[in-house]
Amino acid sequence: MELYLDLISPPCRSVFLFAKVLQIPFDFKLVKLSAGQQYTEEFGRISSIRKVPVMKEGSFILTESVAILKFLAQKHASSAGDHWYPADLQQQARVNEYLSWQHLNLRIHGSRVFLLRTLYPLIMGSEVPEDKMDAAVENLTQSVNLLEEKFLQDKAFIVGDKVSLADLVAVIELMQPIGTGLNVLEGHPRLIAWRERVKQEVGKKLFDEAHESVMKVNSLPQEMQRSSHLQALIPKFQKVFNW
Numbered sequence: 598m599e600l601y602l603d604l605i606s607p608p609c610r611s612v613f614l615f616a617k618v619l620q621i622p623f624d625f626k627l628v629k630l631s632a633g634q635q636y637t638e639e640f641g642r643i644s645s646i647r648k649v650p651v652m653k654e655g656s657f658i659l660t661e662s663v664a665i666l667k668f669l670a671q672k673h674a675s676s677a678g679d680h681w682y683p684a685d686l687q688q689q690a691r692v693n694e695y696l697s698w699q700h701l702n703l704r705i706h707g708s709r710v711f712l713l714r715t716l717y718p719l720i721m722g723s724e725v726p727e728d729k730m731d732a733a734v735e736n737l738t739q740s741v742n743l744l745e746e747k748f749l750q751d752k753a754f755i756v757g758d759k760v761s762l763a764d765l766v767a768v769i770e771l772m773q774p775i776g777t778g779l780n781v782l783e784g785h786p787r788l789i790a791w792r793e794r795v796k797q798e799v800g801k802k803l804f805d806e807a808h809e810s811v812m813k814v815n816s817l818p819q820e821m822q823r824s825s826h827l828q829a830l831i832p833k834f835q836k837v838f839n840w
C-alpha cells in the first residue's frame with residue numbers, strides 16, 4: 598500500500614496514525630503542500646482532485662480520508678478489533694454521524710483559523726482583517742462546544758466506552774489550531790481528559806511524532822518564503838482564502 602501524505606494536514610495525520618495503529622505496512626509518499634507538490638504532473642496522475650491523503654493499493658486508488666479510514670477499518674477488522682468502526686448498526690451510525698458533521702464544522706473552522714494564523718499575511722500580502730479572524734475563531738469555538746456537549750457528553754469516547762474513528766478524526770483536527778498556539782481546549786477539562794485517552798489509545802510517542810510539523814508550524818511562512826516556487830504558488834494559494 599502507498600499513502601500520499603503531508604503530516605501538516607489533519608486528514609493525512611488521521612490516515613497515517615490509523616495505518617500505524619493497525620500495523621499496516623505502507624510506503625510513505627510525501628506530497629509537500631507548502632512546496633506545491635499537489636500541483637505536479639506526477640501527483641495529478643494519482644489524483645485529479647490534487648488533495649492529500651490518497652491511498653493506492655495496486656491499481657486501486659482511493660481519495661478522501663474518511664473513505665480511506667473506513668476502508669482500512671473494515672478490511673482489518675479481524676486484527677484491529679471492531680471498535681474503530683463498529684459493525685453494530687447503531688454504534689456505526691454514531692461514528693458516521695460525527696464523521697459527517699465534522700467536515701463543515703470542526704474541520705473547516707479549525708483549518709480556517711489555522712490558515713489565517715499561519716499563511717494569510719504571506720499569501721495575501723496584508724495582515725488578517727480583524728473581523729475575518731474574529732468570525733473564524735467564533736465559529737471554531739462553537740464547533741468545540743458542540744463536540745463536547747453533543748458528541749462527547751460524559752462518555753469516555755464519542756461512541757461510548759471504546760475509541761473509534763470519530764475520536765481519532767476529532768482529536769487530529771483540534772490539534773491544527775492548537776499548533777498555531779491557540780489553545781481551543783482551555784476551559785474544557787472533559788475534552789482535555791478525552792484527548793489524553795485518545796492519545797493513549799494511539800500511543801503517545803506515535804501521536805507526538807505525527808504532530809511534530811504542526812506543533813512547529815509558526816516557522817512555516819519563513820520556510821515558504823525561502824522556496825523558489827513561492828511566486829508561482831501564491832495565486833494558487835490565494836484561492837484558499839476566497840471564502
Ligand SMILES: N[C@@H](CCC(=O)N[C@@H](CS)C(=O)NCC(=O)O)C(=O)O
Pocket residue numbers: 606607608609630635647648649650660661662663
Ligand atoms: N475531504 C478531504 C480533504 C482533503 C484536503 O483538504 N486536503 C488538503 C490538506 S488538509 C490538501 O491536500 N490541500 C491541497 C490544496 O488544496 O491545494 C479529505 O478528508 O481527505
